[in-house]
Amino acid sequence: MKIFLVNPPFIEAYGQYKAAAKVGAQPQMPLGLAYIAATFEKMGHEVVLIDSDVEEMSVNDVIESIKNFAPNIVGVSSTTPIYNSASMILESVKKYNPEIVTILGGNHMTALPQKTMEENSSIDIGVVGEGEETVEELLSAIEKNKSFEKIKGILYRKDSKIVSNERRGAIKEIDEIPLPARHLLKTEKYKWSVPDKGIVTVTSITSQRGCPFKCIFCGVNTMFPGATRYRDISKVVDELEDVNKKFKIDHFMFCDDTLTLNKNKVIEMCDEIAKRKLKITFEGYTRANTITKELLITLKKAGLVRLSFGIESGNPEILKAIKKGITTDELKRAYEWCDELSIETRGSLMIGHPFETKETVDESMKFVNSLKCYQMYVNVTTPYPGSELYDLAKENYGGLKLLTEDWKEYRRYGNAVMEMNDLSADNLIELQQKAYKKFYFRPHIIWYNLKRAGLKAGFVNSLAFMKTMFTKKRN
Incomplete structure (x- = not known):
């Protein structure tokens, strides 16, 4: 499958203060998404990973990239300050092609899973906590058209209802997680x-x-x-x-x-x-x-x-x-x-x-x-x-x-x-x-x-x- 992962625009959230934010916040690689990308690649999927800020991409720029790639799945990771940008991306994806599966993970979803799913109908699946083991099971189920009911650490929609599965425990053997997919990022930036x-x-x-x-x-x-x-x-x-x-x-x-x-x-x-x-x-x-x-x-x-x-x-x-x-x-x-x-x-x-x-x-x-x-x-x-x-x-x-x-x-x-x-x-x-x-x-x-x-x-x-x-x- 083709998977598009995106780190939403962050600096734009600061409005008139973005000059100070750019000076103060040196660009940091989205390590969590790079780990997720590596997990997908290990499974044999084709992955694009975009870091919007370091590539100086607006929400509209991200959407155009998604259209050009034509993915089966769009995954977004979001903290609270950039949740608005993440939401705009997911809503635009669903307007463009409702068949694309949209996934939201990260701190904000983990902190407020039910509330986030209820407030944003453009999210198909929410991933709570560490995602590497969860997304591996999730992608396997999507590929094989199997039920999500036994996949720990997710929320999903079924028959117009939100289903919240049991939370997954911490990954015990973190050495087994594939190394971050740095090659998908513009490391020189x-x-x-x-x-x-x-x-x-x-x-x-x-x-x-x-x-x-x-x-x-x-x-x-x-x-x-x-x-x-x-x-x-x-x-x-x-x-x-x-x-x-x-x-x-x-x-x-x-x-x-x-x-x-x-x-x-x-x-x-x-x-x-x-x-x-x-x-x-x-x-x-x-x-x-x-x-x-x-x-x-x-x-x-x-x-x-x-x-x-x-x-x-x-x-x-x-x-x-x-x-x-x-x-x-x-x-x-x-x-x-x-x-x-x-x-x-x-x-x-x-x-x-x-x-x-x-x-x-x-x-x-x-x-x-x-x-x-x-x-x-x-x-x-x-x-x-x-x-x-x-x-x-x-x-x-x-x-x-x-x-x-x-x-x-x-x-x-x-x-x-x-x-x-x-x-x-x-x-x-x-x-x-x-x-x-x-x-x-x-x-x-x-x-x-x-x-x-x-x-x-x-x-x-x-x-x-x-x-x-x-x-x-x-x-």
């Missing part, structure tokens, strides 16, 4: 600014699935419930080596929720990279309380050049309220270690938590500006479906008031879907801009980022960023 390298091609990779932490704003435990599962380290390094040789890519982004969660696994990986004499660099996400200076030294020797930390707040009580499980002292220490070892750092701050006030936001701004950090993302806290925060917001926890469930409004830049205590939605948007200005409009930060991106690219990016920061929201 995933360009990042990398320390000591300049602008280079980067690809995403993972060594684990799942997260043991319970931050209230995160929905990862809805998508990947249960214990964290690890890939065999030799197979992770096999993939690094294979991609390096086939695609000439030598910088990797580890998409694990916490790269340093299992120190022994990390050390084993570093040793294997050294043993094979791989000339690569890499980066990843981590937590301040899962690293030591010794571990950072080991990582740096293996090729680590950058770590991203979730800071979220500089107020100790709010950190407790959001179940972050770290302290401001741990954050300070982590940034100091990285600075001493010349490991570049990024941070992410969220404003608009439960119990948040103007005073606590100001405290957070002062805290992030005190850190040895040169790049910061400032997000308006958004209660995504699947997170504990989504439920708490509807219960007015910590002074929260949920303003809308219009999913296209659920974006990080220039918009707020909650208000709390003495902070209105407009206050939060203004404070986001203020936080960015206070962090980035410091001489040493400006100079660092201009040098890092290259003076020409840095200047262009800075102009786009400043235009956004000085533009008031338009309704």
Whole structure:
């Protein structure tokens, strides 16, 4: 069969803020869809995989590509902010050819399966949770015209009714999943600014699935419930080596929720990279309380050049309220270690938590500006479906008031879907801009980022960023 997979347009969701979103969100390979594509190819199907953003395709462009390919199946993966784009694609597909089977998976479908199916009749089948085993069974049933009733992890339509099957458990042997189908993507378009390298091609990779932490704003435990599962380290390094040789890519982004969660696994990986004499660099996400200076030294020797930390707040009580499980002292220490070892750092701050006030936001701004950090993302806290925060917001926890469930409004830049205590939605948007200005409009930060991106690219990016920061929201 012919299968068309698409990662919907993301940047367009930000409207006037898309310049800042493009600067802030370096293009990241849709790893989940690439795994699904590999599963389909293993079964012998013909697959097209489109990443709309990196190919700068609008919804209309995607539809034209679908018409040209004439697939039997169209599959879309969607988070909440891009659900509107995903929905537009699926609706257009059904108008073009009602016989095409449409499938929606990803975080949004997993968080709100019944609601999503009820609200969008253009979805034939919903896939909940990890999809690789599910879609393999599903495609086999479609090919053989068999019933879906025993396929775990799906919702489907039968006799004008929505049938919701039992959820599938976590995939235990993640090493058995075929490697991502990178060859279907335009890998050369995933360009990042990398320390000591300049602008280079980067690809995403993972060594684990799942997260043991319970931050209230995160929905990862809805998508990947249960214990964290690890890939065999030799197979992770096999993939690094294979991609390096086939695609000439030598910088990797580890998409694990916490790269340093299992120190022994990390050390084993570093040793294997050294043993094979791989000339690569890499980066990843981590937590301040899962690293030591010794571990950072080991990582740096293996090729680590950058770590991203979730800071979220500089107020100790709010950190407790959001179940972050770290302290401001741990954050300070982590940034100091990285600075001493010349490991570049990024941070992410969220404003608009439960119990948040103007005073606590100001405290957070002062805290992030005190850190040895040169790049910061400032997000308006958004209660995504699947997170504990989504439920708490509807219960007015910590002074929260949920303003809308219009999913296209659920974006990080220039918009707020909650208000709390003495902070209105407009206050939060203004404070986001203020936080960015206070962090980035410091001489040493400006100079660092201009040098890092290259003076020409840095200047262009800075102009786009400043235009956004000085533009008031338009309704």
